[in-house]
Amino acid sequence: MARGKIQIKRIENQTNRQVTYSKRRNGLFKKAHELSVLCDAKVSIIMISTTHKLHEYITPTVTTKQVIDQYQKVVGVDLWNTHYEKMQEHLKKLKEVNRNLRMEIRQRMGESLTDMGYEQIVNLIEDIDTSLRLIRERKYKVISNQIETGRKKLRNVEEIHKNLMLEFDAKEDDQHYRLVGNNGNYDSVLGYPNGGPCIVALRPPPPNHYNHHHHHNHNNHHSNFLHQCGGASASDLITFPLLE
Known part of the structure; x- marks a missing residue:
């Protein structure tokens, strides 16, 4: 029975899409292996699924890096240099951010103010005032929490004292706990x-x-x-x- 022709477009059903990906990937890797054995070719296949899983086939006699290095020679590009330049540019930006942050910290400590203009100083004062306001609010909140905690502890102590007094009064009323009553025997006590x-x-x-x-x-x-x-x-x- 002849197989029906499959229309080449994205499979909408996720389950069917994953099953098709797995089957075709295995078939493709099988063909690549046959090609590398029959024709002594260097084959490297890298696949990344929609779930971000990496699958790779490489001819057993070589490594992926060797294949990429040979690709760079044939094409005339330097993939590693381009990547290195991007990393250097990112590192330069991070150093600039770090330098600005250190300068801002020194200025908030009253240092490195020589190169600041009038508007910069005014902005710095406003920033410091805002910071002080927030710090004071936090301070008062911490103090309030400590006072409330102290009040709770005091109420607990008062409650314990009250219970002890009630227990003492109860024992006073109990003849079993009384030492000497109005008609008590002093000699025996x-x-x-x-x-x-x-x-x-x-x-x-x-x-x-x-x-x-x-x-x-x-x-x-x-x-x-x-x-x-x-x-x-x-x-x-x-x-x-x-x-x-």
């Missing part, structure tokens, strides 16, 4: 053994009408009391509990 501290006083000699038995019991009573108050023992001492 302070940790004094045997009823707490005592006041110790000297006891004068007993009257003669006390009998020996009564005197002996009384001394035993005070000795026990002294023992409770600190382990002392003396028959002539009278002790009184401190917190009674």
Whole structure:
């Protein structure tokens, strides 16, 4: 079955266009390879697709640079020199821009003003005033942000303090956390053994009408009391509990 003749024009469908490009590229590279082998020719093909992909075929016995160098000799042109001249021209422009920028920086620092005319100086003053205005605006904005940050931190500290005070008040109202209340036990809170501290006083000699038995019991009573108050023992001492 004979193939239909394809009209030579741009293929609108992108998918079909890419498929056709891939098939024809492979066919073209195949023909170039056959030509280079059969005829001992130097063939170099460079192709760039619409998606900016580079495809190249070069005869295996040579390099692309060798083919281009031979092309320059045959045609009589210097592709590298032209490219070098363009690069030199671009470098010259960049150096000029750099020189002008450096001069502008020195002038803004109050240097290299000798060659400036009146209008240039006026323009420089206006530029500096504009720069100062923008810098001050930025400065005030930074200060405002710092003040607002400080206020937020202060509010956080106040909130923490408020919560701590509320927690403290809650513990004060809770009997579990109260140390001593109106009816609290001071001895148990302070940790004094045997009823707490005592006041110790000297006891004068007993009257003669006390009998020996009564005197002996009384001394035993005070000795026990002294023992409770600190382990002392003396028959002539009278002790009184401190917190009674």
